[in-house]
Amino acid sequence: MTTKKSPSSKSKPKKIKKAVFPAAGFGTRFLPATKAIPKEMLPLVDKPLIQYVIEEAADSGIEEIIIVTGMGKTAIEDHFDISFELESLLKEKGKKQLLKMIREISDRVTYAYTRQKQPLGLGHAVQITKNLVSDEPFVVLLGDDIIDAKVPATKQMMKLYNKVNASVIAVQKVPKNQTHLYGVIQGEKVGPGTYRITDLVEKPQKNPPSNLAIIGRYILTPGIFKSLEKTKKGRGGELQLTDALRTLLETEEIYACEFEGDRYDAGDKLGFLKANISYGLKHSDISTDLKRFLKSLKL
Numbered sequence: 001m002t003t004k005k006s007p008s009s010k011s012k013p014k015k016i017k018k019a020v021f022p023a024a025g026f027g028t029r030f031l032p033a034t035k036a037i038p039k040e041m042l043p044l045v046d047k048p049l050i051q052y053v054i055e056e057a058a059d060s061g062i063e064e065i066i067i068v069t070g071m072g073k074t075a076i077e078d079h080f081d082i083s084f085e086l087e088s089l090l091k092e093k094g095k096k097q098l099l100k101m102i103r104e105i106s107d108r109v110t111y112a113y114t115r116q117k118q119p120l121g122l123g124h125a126v127q128i129t130k131n132l133v134s135d136e137p138f139v140v141l142l143g144d145d146i147i148d149a150k151v152p153a154t155k156q157m158m159k160l161y162n163k164v165n166a167s168v169i170a171v172q173k174v175p176k177n178q179t180h181l182y183g184v185i186q187g188e189k190v191g192p193g194t195y196r197i198t199d200l201v202e203k204p205q206k207n208p209p210s211n212l213a214i215i216g217r218y219i220l221t222p223g224i225f226k227s228l229e230k231t232k233k234g235r236g237g238e239l240q241l242t243d244a245l246r247t248l249l250e251t252e253e254i255y256a257c258e259f260e261g262d263r264y265d266a267g268d269k270l271g272f273l274k275a276n277i278s279y280g281l282k283h284s285d286i287s288t289d290l291k292r293f294l295k296s297l298k299l
Contacts, residue, residue, distance in 0.1 A: 013165040016158060016219065017064055018132075019057040019139040022125035023050060024070030024116035029267060038073050040143045042272070045279045045286075048079060049266050050143045051105055057141060058108045060154040066112045066132050068125045080111050121238025126220070127228045135222050137161070140241075142216025144268075146275050149261025153217055157257045160194060161219045164255050167248065169197070170217035171256040172263060180205055182213035183242040185256050193258035197249065202235060202242040212256060214242065215263060223252055 027039025034042075040050035054065055069076060090099040112132055116125050126140055139154055147153040157168045171185055183202045186209035187195030201209055218241070227247040234240040245254060264278065265271035280290045 011165075013162050014137055015061075016137050016139060016161065017062065018136060019054075019062045019065055019141055019154075020126060020129050020133065021050065021053065021065060021067045021141055021143060022116070022122055023073060023076060023143060024068050024119060024125060026119065027267075029269065030272075036072075038075055039267070040073075041075050041079065042266075044146065044266065044272075044275055045283050049146065050076060051079070052146055053141050053143050054080075054105060054109070056147065056152045056154055057139065058105070059152045060139075060158060062109060062139060062154070064110050064112065066114065066129050068116050068129060069113055070116050070119070077111075077113060080106055082106060119238075121233070121236070121240055123228055123231060123239035123241040123244050126241060126244075127225065127239065130225045133222070133225075137167075137219060137221050140216075140218040140220060144266055145216035146264045146266045147215075147217075147259065147261045148264070148278065149259065151260070153259040153261055154219075156259050157217060157219050160255060160257045164253070166252060167221050167224070167245070167254045168219040169245070169254065169256050170215045170259050171195070171212040172215050172258065173211050174213040176208065176211050179208035179211060179213060182215075184208045184210060185212050185214060186210055187212070187256055190255075193260070195256040195258070197254040197256055200242050200246050200249070200254075202240050212258070215259070217259070221248075221252060223248055 023038065023040045025039065027034035030039055030042065041048040044052060057065065067076060087099060114128055114132060116128060141154065149156070153170060157170060161168045169185070174182065180203055183200055184204055185195065185197050186199040187197045190196050195212070199209060200214070224244060227244040228239065230247050231239060231244040234243045248254065262278070264275035266275050277294070281287050
């Protein structure tokens, strides 16, 4: 029988410096728009979706971004690279604020890229980053989930990680009739918005263990890579990260953090539109006119 590691038996938590962004999917829910444009580059007001999530990581203290790309995703690399021609033009025209804006996200963190040659699931996307992550804890962030929070959701999770020195998964309560769309946890509440996980189920079709759905933020220990090696392909013939976390649970404790903030499923058409309206209403350049437009609609 394997004994799980307990927080009291662990050394001081290692600083989390790296974040993995799986971005190799085809974005089929947004076709035909995503035939030529990566889903991650769809604009949320005036920035691509992936930039919001990378800014969340940077605001949480992440120093290195590892993006898992696929065929047709070069626009992501170009976006976070330096554009000499554009920057020269902005300098000539004296548009210092715009210049600062496009340089800031490139300068705040370093970037590394790796290719997922086949769409074999989220678990596989994480697995192929092993050499880049090395023997360190790291964050996995999904660009579909946009979280608007006073304290970045990743930073909230890091606070719990520093306390328990174990993997931490972001969760959110969802209606019972929607649990089949998510990975769902079963756990013991150990504090405000904090759970010690006892089981995880990927998209339960009936009898979900709770209404706490896994949202696209994970802090993972290096032990996840051994668990991924042991995990067989699951739903859809893909290597599911949730299945690997169940394996990890056999030897390590895993916690769930019910984050504070508004979450938008930007991988869904309706969620994407809701996010644009919500962020647009906070955008100083357009908020007044957008409010006026929304009030004018005869719904």
